[in-house]
Amino acid sequence: MILVSNLDPRTRMGDVMRPSRSNRIGLFFFLAFLAGIFLVARATPAPATRGKVPAPLAGVHAALACTECHGADAEAVGNPTGPVSRADVVGRCGRCHATALATFKESHHATGPAAAEGLTPTCVSCHGSHTIVRNAETASPVSAGRVPLTCSRCHEDPSLLRHTDLPYSAVEGFEHTFHGVALAHGITDVATCATCHGAHDVLPASDPRSRVNPANLERTCATCHKAVTAEMLAKVRHPDGPVEKVSFLSRLRLYFPVAGAAVNPLLISGLGALVGFLSGLFGVGGGFLMTPLLIFIGIPAAVAAATDAAQITAGATSGALSHSRLGNVDFKMGLVIVAGGWAGGFVGVQLVKVLRNLGNFDFFLKLVYVLVLGFIGSTMFLEGLRAWRGRSGSSEPGRGRLTLFFSRLPLQVEFPKCGLRTSAILPFAAGFLVGVLAAFLGVGGGFIMLPTMIYIIGIPTRVAVGTDLFQIVLTSANVSLQQAITNHTVDLLLAVTLFAGSVIGAQFGVLASKRLRGEQIRLFLAIIVLVVMAILLYQLLMPPTHLIDFARTGGGH
Amino acid sequence: MRHPILFALALLASLPSFAQQQTVTSVAGDRRVSVTLTFSGQELFLHGQTPPGTRSVVAVMEGPGAGGVRLMEKGRVALFWMGVRQYRLIGVPGLYLVDASCPECNGMRACPHGSEIEAANKVFALHGFVVGKDDISARAELEGLSGALAAGELTRIVDGFWTLQSGRGLYGVHQNTIRINPEGKFYHRLTLPTEAPEGRYSVTTYFLAADRLLATETSELFVRKSGLVAWLSRLAERRAFLYGILCVGIAIAAGWLAGTLFKRGGGH
Numbered sequence: 001m002i003l004v005s006n007l008d009p010r011t012r013m014g015d016v017m018r019p020s021r022s023n024r025i026g027l028f029f030f031l032a033f034l035a036g037i038f039l040v041a042r043a044t045p046a047p048a049t050r051g052k053v054p055a056p057l058a059g060v061h062a063a064l065a066c067t068e069c070h071g072a073d074a075e076a077v078g079n080p081t082g083p084v085s086r087a088d089v090v091g092r093c094g095r096c097h098a099t100a101l102a103t104f105k106e107s108h109h110a111t112g113p114a115a116a117e118g119l120t121p122t123c124v125s126c127h128g129s130h131t132i133v134r135n136a137e138t139a140s141p142v143s144a145g146r147v148p149l150t151c152s153r154c155h156e157d158p159s160l161l162r163h164t165d166l167p168y169s170a171v172e173g174f175e176h177t178f179h180g181v182a183l184a185h186g187i188t189d190v191a192t193c194a195t196c197h198g199a200h201d202v203l204p205a206s207d208p209r210s211r212v213n214p215a216n217l218e219r220t221c222a223t224c225h226k227a228v229t230a231e232m233l234a235k236v237r238h239p240d241g242p243v244e245k246v247s248f249l250s251r252l253r254l255y256f257p258v259a260g261a262a263v264n265p266l267l268i269s270g271l272g273a274l275v276g277f278l279s280g281l282f283g284v285g286g287g288f289l290m291t292p293l294l295i296f297i298g299i300p301a302a303v304a305a306a307t308d309a310a311q312i313t314a315g316a317t318s319g320a321l322s323h324s325r326l327g328n329v330d331f332k333m334g335l336v337i338v339a340g341g342w343a344g345g346f347v348g349v350q351l352v353k354v355l356r357n358l359g360n361f362d363f364f365l366k367l368v369y370v371l372v373l374g375f376i377g378s379t380m381f382l383e384g385l386r387a388w389r390g391r392s393g394s395s396e397p398g399r400g401r402l403t404l405f406f407s408r409l410p411l412q413v414e415f416p417k418c419g420l421r422t423s424a425i426l427p428f429a430a431g432f433l434v435g436v437l438a439a440f441l442g443v444g445g446g447f448i449m450l451p452t453m454i455y456i457i458g459i460p461t462r463v464a465v466g467t468d469l470f471q472i473v474l475t476s477a478n479v480s481l482q483q484a485i486t487n488h489t490v491d492l493l494l495a496v497t498l499f500a501g502s503v504i505g506a507q508f509g510v511l512a513s514k515r516l517r518g519e520q521i522r523l524f525l526a527i528i529v530l531v532v533m534a535i536l537l538y539q540l541l542m543p544p545t546h547l548i549d550f551a552r553t554g555g556g557h
Numbered sequence: 558m559r560h561p562i563l564f565a566l567a568l569l570a571s572l573p574s575f576a577q578q579q580t581v582t583s584v585a586g587d588r589r590v591s592v593t594l595t596f597s598g599q600e601l602f603l604h605g606q607t608p609p610g611t612r613s614v615v616a617v618m619e620g621p622g623a624g625g626v627r628l629m630e631k632g633r634v635a636l637f638w639m640g641v642r643q644y645r646l647i648g649v650p651g652l653y654l655v656d657a658s659c660p661e662c663n664g665m666r667a668c669p670h671g672s673e674i675e676a677a678n679k680v681f682a683l684h685g686f687v688v689g690k691d692d693i694s695a696r697a698e699l700e701g702l703s704g705a706l707a708a709g710e711l712t713r714i715v716d717g718f719w720t721l722q723s724g725r726g727l728y729g730v731h732q733n734t735i736r737i738n739p740e741g742k743f744y745h746r747l748t749l750p751t752e753a754p755e756g757r758y759s760v761t762t763y764f765l766a767a768d769r770l771l772a773t774e775t776s777e778l779f780v781r782k783s784g785l786v787a788w789l790s791r792l793a794e795r796r797a798f799l800y801g802i803l804c805v806g807i808a809i810a811a812g813w814l815a816g817t818l819f820k821r822g823g824g825h
Contacts (some may be wrong), residue, residue, distance in 0.1 A: 048817040181602045182744050188739045226666025255596040257782065257790040262597040262751040310804045317812025362667065367637070428626050463570070473812075477805045484801030488793050493785075499808065503815030540637045548717020551643050
């Protein structure tokens with residue numbers, strides 16, 4: 001054909017018989033095409049004999065005749081209901097393996113919803129067909145070393161899992177367990193899928209007959225481990241498995257880099273919210289409450305104290321902002337107090353250094369703390385109670401002789417928000433004293449500052465709360481900076497997790513403070529101060545759990 | 558205002574435990590343990606082939622110590638409990654976990670014997686060392702920060718220190734935890750707690766016949782912070798001032814943001 005079409009009328013006959021160059025290429029392809037057809041035709045068997053070419057029979061069934069399984073009628077083999085078809089194979093194997101058949105018929109592989117859809121395995125899916133060897137041999141797909149792989153052929157196949165409610169990562173999960181890792185290293189005397197779930201009798205864990213049903217689990221573990229401990233049972237877990245019924249939220253963990261501890265972030269935020277609330281309500285930093293709580297949940301003491309300062313900065317900023325909108329912050333007063341507080345803090349830290357070298361100083365500090373708290377707490381409590389009962393009069397405490405004395409000293413300044421005209425020496429001195437005390441005690445001193453502002457300087461309760469928050473922002477920002485530089489103990493992630501709770505808590509605290517009267521706030525603060533004092537006193541009096549303990553190096557130096 | 562306190566206590570009580578799901582890492586396969594944001598301890602899988610004639614196996618994992626540890630001893634003075642003495646314990650590892658096999662129970666049942674370490678220590682003593690609490694006592698140096706030391710004080714302090722560290726999962730001796738299978742392979746797991754310090758760890762495995770030490774094998778692994786955890790802690794260590802400014806800045810920004818959001822959302 002090609003030759004003919006290429007004929008040129010002008011060519012001579014002799015030329016026609018000698019193909020041109022392009023004709024030679026065409027001829028080559030034509031012959032190659034024919035050869036290809038021939039080869040393909042040879043490789044494809046006639047339709048009547050099409051089917052899998054069987055591998056030679058080997059293994060435990062090597063002596064069996066083909067007809068034992070396939071029947072005498074070779075034509076029926078490809079038939080969906082014929083011999084060794086999915087519908088037939090289980091019964092056919094069961095003719096010899098009667099016990100296995102009886103067990104398998106009860107199993108989830110035979111009765112589950114996926115079985116009706118034809119998605120579950122039959123004998124040959126796990127054991128193979130023409131080369132079945134004994135289970136103990138490593139070549140067997142159901143030998144200990146290969147069971148997970150065999151199970152994974154269905155249990156990790158996404159196209160199958162889409163149709164069922166099987167756990168998606170059961171086999172993968174197993175590989176990360178102790179048993180799985182051991183198996184991966186060629187140690188075959190550990191439990192694999194079939195050891196716990198069963199083989200022919202596999203059932204879902206929800207079935208009371210299942211070996212992995214929570215009620216039977218202890219017995220199943222005991223087949224290998226003669227003594228089953230609660231810890232062991234707690235460790236039996238499969239991703240997606242029903243064994244460990246603990247909610248996701250309570251299992252949440254976050255590793256805090258500087259603290260070096262993994263704690264539930266929700267717990268941290270919850271503590272932040274609680275302390276933030278108190279901070280917004282009373283204008284206290286809340287360090288006296290937060291630091292021990294953080295230590296209690298496993299944060300190292302030094303990190304707890306330093307990080308606390310950072311979180312107080314956030315909580316106090318949030319609170320101070322709201323109070324300043326309500327007109328409760330006297331910035332001038334706050335700055336004077338802060339100046340005094342910083343000077344006092346500096347002197348206090350130096351004093352602590354000197355005194356610590358003298359001996360058992362920390363103990364006496366605690367004792368002083370208890371006395372100071374006890375005095376402030378009970379005085380405030382009694383005064384608040386009196387004010388609450390006799391509601392008729394002013395809700396603010398009267399000014400004492402000290403206040404009158406200071407109002408005559410030089411450096412008189414007007415504090416309009418406080419409604420005061422007094423000497424700047426008074427707030428500076430008060431700030432200084434609280435600063436010294438705070439450095440001694442290792443806390444911000446907000447709850448000592450507040451009573452000082454109310455009772456000694458004579459600031460109205462609500463303005464005192466707002467102004468105190470303002471000065472706490474500055475003081476705690478300074479403390480966190482110092483801690484970060486000197487001790488490297490501020491954990492930013494921990495602080496941020498705390499903020500998340502505390503800034504919201506602080507807002508609720510401010511809202512609550514609007515609803516409460518001055519004397520009520522003072523009364524509640526008094527109660528909290530007394531509770532803290534009682535806890536400290538208890539710690540001093542009760543025998544400690546460990547007579548040998550880590551010595552806590554005080555912060556702030 | 559006690560409601561929030563009750564709330565916090567309820568929150569604390571609602572936590573079942575601090576144990577979190579851990580995956581097992583094979584020390585032989587991977588010599589690095591990465592401490593990331595989701596780190597909550599790590600189970601290490603250790604395994605190997607025992608030399609012929611092995612009757613028992615003892616493995617010691619040691620973690621890096623941080624110079625000295627400051628400890629105090631509390632005592633009762635008048636009515637009050639207070640720290641009466643301070644010490645510095647020098648040369649103690651940051652983590653010290655010992656696993657041992659029991660030839661009779663072989664890791665599969667509650668072991669009533671519990672004296673495998675003592676038997677092993679008799680063999681180790683021939684080579685001039687011991688394993689367990691006595692090892693710590695032998696290596697530790699005690700420095701009294703308040704007054705001179707009395708005889709026998711070291712043992713008492715190490716005892717107390719051991720108890721403290723055991724509580725954190727950092728120290729411990731666990732018998733009948735190593736299994737030797739019929740093929741002569743040994744395997745066990747060691748749990749690296751969350752508080753495990755960063756650094757280089759060593760695992761020394763001793764193979765013992767009834768009365769002599771057959772062989773010793775040592776492997777190493779590194780516990781290292783990685784990702785954001787590493788970045789933040791390095792920043793805190795190396796750029797302390799910058800880190801401090803960052804912390805305070807974020808704190809004030811967070812407080813400001815919350816205050817502003819509440820003002821708009823609260824509608825007052």
